[in-house]
Amino acid sequence: MSFFPKPVEPHVACQTLCSASLDWASSLPDEVSKRQSVSRARTPVRRSFDMSLVASFPATIRTPALASRRANPIASRASLRATRPVARRSARVATAMAAAVPIMVNDLTGKMGRAVADAVVARGADVCYLVPVAFSGEAKDPVTIGDVAVEIKSIRDGDPGAVLDDLKAKHPGLIVVDYTLPAAVNANADLYVKHAAPFVMGTTGGDRVKLLEDVSASGVPAVIAPQMGKQVVAFQAAMKLMATNFPGAFRGYTLTVTESHQSSKVDTSGTAKAIVESFNELGCGFDIKDAVLVRDVPTQIAPVPNGMGVPEEHILGHAFHTYRLTSPDGTVSFEFQHNVCGRSIYAEGTVDACLFLSSKVGEGCASEDCEAGKTLFDMIDVLREGGMVTN
Ligand code: NAD
Numbered sequence: 001m002s003f004f005p006k007p008v009e010p011h012v013a014c015q016t017l018c019s020a021s022l023d024w025a026s027s028l029p030d031e032v033s034k035r036q037s038v039s040r041a042r043t044p045v046r047r048s049f050d051m052s053l054v055a056s057f058p059a060t061i062r063t064p065a066l067a068s069r070r071a072n073p074i075a076s077r078a079s080l081r082a083t084r085p086v087a088r089r090s091a092r093v094a095t096a097m098a099a100a101v102p103i104m105v106n107d108l109t110g111k112m113g114r115a116v117a118d119a120v121v122a123r124g125a126d127v128c129y130l131v132p133v134a135f136s137g138e139a140k141d142p143v144t145i146g147d148v149a150v151e152i153k154s155i156r157d158g159d160p161g162a163v164l165d166d167l168k169a170k171h172p173g174l175i176v177v178d179y180t181l182p183a184a185v186n187a188n189a190d191l192y193v194k195h196a197a198p199f200v201m202g203t204t205g206g207d208r209v210k211l212l213e214d215v216s217a218s219g220v221p222a223v224i225a226p227q228m229g230k231q232v233v234a235f236q237a238a239m240k241l242m243a244t245n246f247p248g249a250f251r252g253y254t255l256t257v258t259e260s261h262q263s264s265k266v267d268t269s270g271t272a273k274a275i276v277e278s279f280n281e282l283g284c285g286f287d288i289k290d291a292v293l294v295r296d297v298p299t300q301i302a303p304v305p306n307g308m309g310v311p312e313e314h315i316l317g318h319a320f321h322t323y324r325l326t327s328p329d330g331t332v333s334f335e336f337q338h339n340v341c342g343r344s345i346y347a348e349g350t351v352d353a354c355l356f357l358s359s360k361v362g363e364g365c366a367s368e369d370c371e372a373g374k375t376l377f378d379m380i381d382v383l384r385e386g387g388m389v390t391n
Contacts, residue, residue: 101128101358102171103351105179106188107136109143109152111317112179112202115347121146123351131171135160137184155188164195173361175200175354182206186214193218198361200353202228202346216376221361225379227271228349233379235338236274243281251283253325253334260294260308260320268293272321275336279323294320314341349379356382 108117113134120130130148135155143150153163168174176197178188182205189211192199198221201211208226215222227233242249257276259269268291276288294300300310300318310318318341325334357377360369369377 100126101355102131102174103128103177103354104131104134104167104174105177106134107180108134108150109136109140110179112343112346115343116177116179116350117145119347119351128351128354131167131174133167160191161195164197168197173358175357177350177354178203186211189215193220196220198222198357200350200357202350219375221357221375223353223357223377223382228353228379229345230349230352230379230383232271232338234383236271237380239275239278243278247281248283250325252328253284255279255284255286256324257291258294258322259291260300260310262316263295269321275323311341317342353382356385
């Protein structure tokens with residue numbers, strides 16, 4: 001059973017020249033690999049479009065939870081049985097009641113949280129609605145988004161668990177979204193797990209191995225992805241597939257990589273690293289240290305080809321990437337580009353992830369995932385379901 005109110009057209013399109021992306025996801029390649037190993041093992045491809053290539057992602061890294069489950073399947077099945085009913089019980093309530101999915105956004109006073117809250121409201125009250133309470137690092141004045149006045153409570157003071165329980169009772173089928181701080185990732189996930197609140201974790205950083213292990217073992221449904229831009233994830237997956245299927249296809253070609261982000265970002269884009277990994281499998285032999293990081297505003301604003309052509313209003317929030325391949329004799333060139341301004345791609349992906357997750361919980365869940373006991377998902381899973389919704 002799906003909570004999508006109307007059929008969603010699957011149109012996974014990875015274009016050679018793609019104008020969408022960004023990078024918040026330094027750990028994405030690892031995380032996708034790890035999660036793929038779980039997905040591939042348990043989830044058959046089941047859409048009408050051909051995602052078999054995505055399904056053939058290499059599975060090289062396994063989470064400790066999965067590894068230990070494999071090593072001792074009986075003991076780990078028992079531990080899952082012990083924990084999963086909590087999630088399933090709360091989920092049953094959700095399925096029975098929820099036509100529109102209630103979404104709690106922590107912290108909607110932050111930049112991403114606000115973008116997600118706006119996207120929830122924009123998606124329409126028949127699809128989902130904003131829960132009028134949010135957690136932040138500290139209590140703050142209420143914030144009105146659309147016609148919802150949201151109370152901002154401290155996650156550190158009082159009894160946040162009781163608040164969550166109360167919200168779950170008042171808003172059956174509650175899905176929690178987390179865009180907070182890397183330092184809060186593990187503690188916040190523990191809270192959601194402890195109170196069997198299905199959640200979408202967009203926050204990056206923290207102890208990712210522990211996060212995946214804890215959440216997977218808990219049986220509480222969750223989507224965890226450091227890159228919520230579905231089209232970017234699809235593009236990365238497509239590059240990975242090309243590398244897997246045609247290794248060495250670009251041997252001898254020279255690769256140049258240029259990426260531009262807000263000047264506060266000091267490290268190389270995680271998305272660029274992942275894409276370069278694929279190019280290297282295609283034979284390019286590129287050292288990621290040679291990527292050109294554009295962080296000075298004049299170059300960012302200057303029009304192509306001298307600058308990056310970033311619109312001035314997005315200087316503080318953009319992610320532009322250009323990968324150029326040139327043949328040894330210079331007669332052939334390829335250019336791959338994905339440029340993102342603002343946060344809407346992540347916010348939209350997050351709402352889609354919430355709707356996806358909602359369809360995975362509850363008694364009515366008839367998908368293979370539910371049957372197989374799969375409860376931990378990533379954006380590849382969302383893509384596989386064809387949840388490519390944009391407003
Ligand atoms: P921000 O600083 O604007 O917002 C963070 C908010 O979290 C602040 O309002 C802060 O008060 C609040 N906060 C602090 N501790 C908290 C706690 N323990 N519980 C609840 N709230 C707490 O940051 P941002 O730009 O919104 O980014 C948030 C996170 O999202 C970062 O980790 C960023 O890398 C990540 N991000 C992920 C994606 C993605 O696609 N997955 C996209 C963009 C950003």
